[in-house]
Amino acid sequence: QSVLTQPPSVSAAPGQTVTISCSGSSSNIGKDFVSWYQQLPGTAPKLLIYENNKRPSGIPDRFSGSKSGTSATLHITGLQTGDEADYYCESWDSRGVFGGGTKLTVL
Amino acid sequence: DVQLVQSGAEVKEAGESLKISCKGSGYLFSTYWLGWVRQKPGKGLEWMGIIYPGDSDTRYSPSFQGQVTISADKSISTAYLQWSSLKASDTATYFCAKLRYCSGTCSYGMDVWGQGTTVTVSS
Numbered sequence: 021q022s023v024l025t026q027p028p029s030v031s032a033a034p035g036q037t038v039t040i041s042c043s044g045s046s047s048n049i050g051k052d053f054v055s056w057y058q059q060l061p062g063t064a065p066k067l068l069i070y071e072n073n074k075r076p077s078g079i080p081d082r083f084s085g086s087k088s089g090t091s092a093t094l095h096i097t098g099l100q101t102g103d104e105a106d107y108y109c110e111s112w113d114s115r116g117v118f119g120g121g122t123k124l125t126v127l
Numbered sequence: 128d129v130q131l132v133q134s135g136a137e138v139k140e141a142g143e144s145l146k147i148s149c150k151g152s153g154y155l156f157s158t159y160w161l162g163w164v165r166q167k168p169g170k171g172l173e174w175m176g177i178i179y180p181g182d183s184d185t186r187y188s189p190s191f192q193g194q195v196t197i198s199a200d201k202s203i204s205t206a207y208l209q210w211s212s213l214k215a216s217d218t219a220t221y222f223c224a225k226l227r228y229c230s231g232t233c234s235y236g237m238d239v240w241g242q243g244t245t246v247t248v249s250s
Contacts (some may be wrong), residue, residue, distance in 0.1 A: 021177065024176050042139060052234040053232075053234040053235060054234070055235070055236035059172075064240040064242055065164075065220055065222070065224075065237075065240055066240070067237060069236075070235060070236030071236070078232075106171075110172075110174070111234055112232040112233060112234035115176035115187070115188045115189070116172060116177070116188070116233060116234075118164075118172045118173065119171075120171045121171040121172065
C-alpha cells in the first residue's frame with residue numbers, strides 16, 4: 021500500500037491528452053513538492069517533472085505537472101507511442117515516498 | 128557527463144551477505160545526496176534511504192531501517208548498499224539516484240539514475 025495513490029492504468033490514442041493523478045495528504049503533497057518519473061520497460065526511471073511543474077532540460081513541453089492541495093497531476097499532450105511507460109509520482113513525508121505507479125497505454 | 132554506474136547483477140543464497148556499489152562521475156560526488164530505490168519484479172518503486180557522502184549523514188525509510196546499511200566512500204565517489212543476511216524477499220532491482228537538492232526536505236527530485244543492479248536471492 022503506497023503512501024501516494026495513483027490509478028493503476030490509463031490509456032488514450034496517439035495525439036490525445038492524458039492526465040495521471042497522484043493523491044496524498046497534508047503530511048506529504050500538502051506541504052512539499054512533487055516529482056514525476058517515467059520508466060520505460062527494462063530501463064531506469066527518468067525525471068520528468070520536479071518541484072511540481074518544472075521540466076529538466078531535454079524534457080518536451082508535452083509533459084507538464086500541477087499541484088492543488090494534497091493532489092498532483094501529470095499532463096501529457098500529443099501522445100506518442102514512445103510515451104508508453106510506467107509513471108511514478110514522488111514527494112516527501114519525513115522520508116521520500118513514491119506512488120504505486122501508473123501504466124500508460126497508447127492505443 | 129554526469130553519471131552513476133552500478134555494480135553488476137548478483138545471485139546469492141538466503142543468509143549470505145552482499146554489498147553493491149554505485150560510482151558517480153562528472154559532478155562533485157561529496158556535495159549531493161544520493162538515494163537507493165528498490166523495485167521488486169513487476170512492482171513499483173520503493174524509497175529506501177539516502178546518504179550525504181560529504182559526512183555520511185544517512186536517512187532511512189522506516190520500512191528499510193535495520194534491514195540494510197547505506198554507506199559511502201567520498202574518496203572514490205562511491206556509495207554502497209549492504210545486507211548482512213539476505214532473504215528471498217530481497218530479490219529485486221536496486222537503483223541508485225542523485226538527488227537534485229536537499230534543504231530541510233529532499234522533495235526536489237532525483238535527476239540522475241544508475242542503470243540498476245539486479246539481486247536474486249534463492250532460498
